[in-house]
Amino acid sequence: MLFLFVLLSSLLSTVLAVANPGACTGSCNVHDPAVIRRTSDGTYFRFSTGNKIQIATASDISGPWTIQGSALPSGSSIALAGNTDLWAPDISKVGDVYYLYYSVSTFGSQESAIGVATSTTMDVGTWTDHGSTGIRSYTGSAYNAIDGNLVLSTAGSYYMSFGSFWGDIYQVPMANPPLTTAGTSVRIAYNASGAHAVEGSNIYYRSPYYYLFFSSGTCCGYDSSRPSQGNEYRINVCVSTTINGGYYDRNGVSCTASGGTPVLTSHDNVYGPGGQGVFADSKAGGAILYYHYVDTTIGYGDGQKRFGWNVIGWSGGWPTI
């Protein structure tokens, strides 16, 4: 009888336990992931920082992930330091073409630009680099031109949100097709306190709101120095009924006035989750939040960050994990 009870309760807890993060097998070492499914065959493509934008593929969000190579093996045509490294990819499908945005920069520098490459299949060897989108920052600019994210408004116009640290997150209208900017940048998120550390924005539309996800806090270098507790990377959200904002958090605080509602913060063996993106995936059962994080049982080095993902639950219109 006791045995049966133990068996039943362990079965029940297995069923009830939702893995957080979801499982990952194969190549799960990643920084600033960007994920999309190829329309033609459902293959998951994951792009990430470094290795001239690393491409990995899998048949499922949980893997097994296999590294395929670099999107831009010769680097970017943008003539800036960092053009053979390439950071923070963003991936979108526009018509029949996949658009890959990437950042050219170096650590601690505002000499940065957001570039774009296109492909119809996303396979290694098929990417055409178009160079700069026109989003560029210089020493002393109001922002740092990195971490681009393309979003389509319900009215059919393209926008890109971008930026970090120096004045935080901005949004600019894009041309159609979205190879270049088509207007001026406006600020959509700013943290007035501390290091103003807000970056890695990602806008997701779920009727009737636009959700602005962003990473706050110290992203990197945890193996040499860790920020005070709570100031490590974490994922926040603000919402708006219009793509241009204003974006507000759950308490009604504007995202340009230090607002932001936590979606995912350090927990259990997960430390400093961020560099996130969101995409709708019918196979995985809804909107997926994916990100990188430190698995404290593995190590705190930047090269040790892991790929995490969760299906988003929605509570009163707010995303929950």
Ligand SMILES: *[C@@H]1O[C@H](CO)[C@@H](O)[C@H](O)[C@H]1NC(C)=O
């Ligand atoms: C804004 O910065 C302060 C100081 O670093 C931090 O305590 C606060 O959590 C930040 N706000 C958000 C929304 O992350």
